[in-house]
Amino acid sequence: MAIAFARCDTRRRLDLETLVTWALRDQQADRVQSGLFDIEAAANDHGWEPQGVSGDGVAELLRRHETGDRVDGGGPVRGIAVTVHPDAEAVANAVGWLEPWQRRLVRFHGRSGTRPDWLPLVPPMVAVKRPSEARGRYRHVTAERWEFVPTRSELAKRYLLRGQSLFDARGQRRIVEEERGFHFRTFGDGRRQVQVKWCPLEPAHSDADIVEANTDYAGWHAGMTALLERIGGWGLRDHVLTGFTAPATPWEYSP
Numbered sequence: 001m002a003i004a005f006a007r008c009d010t011r012r013r014l015d016l017e018t019l020v021t022w023a024l025r026d027q028q029a030d031r032v033q034s035g036l037f038d039i040e041a042a043a044n045d046h047g048w049e050p051q052g053v054s055g056d057g058v059a060e061l062l063r064r065h066e067t068g069d070r071v072d073g074g075g076p077v078r079g080i081a082v083t084v085h086p087d088a089e090a091v092a093n094a095v096g097w098l099e100p101w102q103r104r105l106v107r108f109h110g111r112s113g114t115r116p117d118w119l120p121l122v123p124p125m126v127a128v129k130r131p132s133e134a135r136g137r138y139r140h141v142t143a144e145r146w147e148f149v150p151t152r153s154e155l156a157k158r159y160l161l162r163g164q165s166l167f168d169a170r171g172q173r174r175i176v177e178e179e180r181g182f183h184f185r186t187f188g189d190g191r192r193q194v195q196v197k198w199c200p201l202e203p204a205h206s207d208a209d210i211v212e213a214n215t216d217y218a219g220w221h222a223g224m225t226a227l228l229e230r231i232g233g234w235g236l237r238d239h240v241l242t243g244f245t246a247p248a249t250p251w252e253y254s255p
Contacts, residue, residue: 004036007025008009010241011237011238011239011240012238013240013242014239014240014241014242014246015241015242015243015245016231016241016244017115017224017244017245017246018225019087019091019109019231019239020091020095020106020110020224020227021110022088023085023087023088023089023091023092023110024046024088024091024092024107024110024111025094025110025112025113026132027084027085027088028084028095029084029085029088029091029092029144030092030095030107047141047205058191059186062237064137066175066237067130067148070206085238086237087236087237087238087239090231090236091227091231092225093228094230094231094234095107095110095215097230098223098226098227099223100222101219102220102222102226103184103221103223105216105219105223106220106223106224106227107216109220115220115246116213116216116220117216117217118213118214118217118218118250118251119209119213119214120210120251120254121142121210121251121252121254122254123203123205124203124204124206125201126197126201126202126203127140127141127200128140128199128200128202129140129141130203136199140199141200142197142198142199142201143198143200144196144197144198145199146185146192146194146196146197147192147194147196147197148191148192148193149184149192149193149194150192151190151191151192151238152175153190155175159175159198168239177215182194182195183228199255214244214251218248218249221246221248222231224244225244227241228241228243228244
């Protein structure tokens with residue numbers, strides 16, 4: 001009698017973010033992009049397709065400057081292993097199908113192993129800082145004004161009306177003649193003012209900063225979601241895609 005044995009699945013289980021980072025950063029599967037100069041990579045990330053080849057184009061001139069001679073090409077791309085894991089190549093190919101602006105965000109954060117920053121819709125308030133010529137680059141801005149305060153006789157009257165002694169349990173006056181740390185001024189009719197100082201507050205981020213950051217995050221998330229749908233239908237050789245857990249709109253749950 002034949003006996004059937006269950007085959008153990010030894011493939012590595014990864015979520016989408018870890019899989020993309022492994023493919024783009026560790027495997028450098030987008031090897032064509034890695035071989036480009038900065039000016040070429042910027043054009044490629046924005047989806048600009050080359051319309052022709054020039055023997056004296058910008059990239060060719062950069063190569064001549066870098067090497068000191070004309071290069072005939074050929075051979076493996078500099079800094080990249082000769083072979084790349086087929087699962088990494090599949091991920092890189094899937095990334096190439098994304099919309100240009102989503103592809104740029106997915107590639108950038110895949111290579112660095114990060115997520116885009118996002119900002120809460122209601123920014124926290126922080127103390128106002130301005131550039132300063134004094135030691136240190138910035139200084140807190142301070143504001144001040146004069147405010148009227150009760151005279152000592154008025155304070156004494158309030159204590160007596162509440163039935164409280166003008167002396168505390170240790171026999172010391174509750175109303176001192178000099179209040180250290182405060183700056184007072186007295187008018188001819190006996191009224192007093194105290195100088196009040198404080199640090200003004202302002203939002204930590206502008207509305208434009210919030211829109212820009214959250215738009216980038218939303219574009220990255222949409223690109224990763226599209227990538228999940230595309231890769232999820234494929235059978236990777238040595239990996240199993242477990243899902244994508246990054247929240248779509250984290251700012252909606254921020255207190």
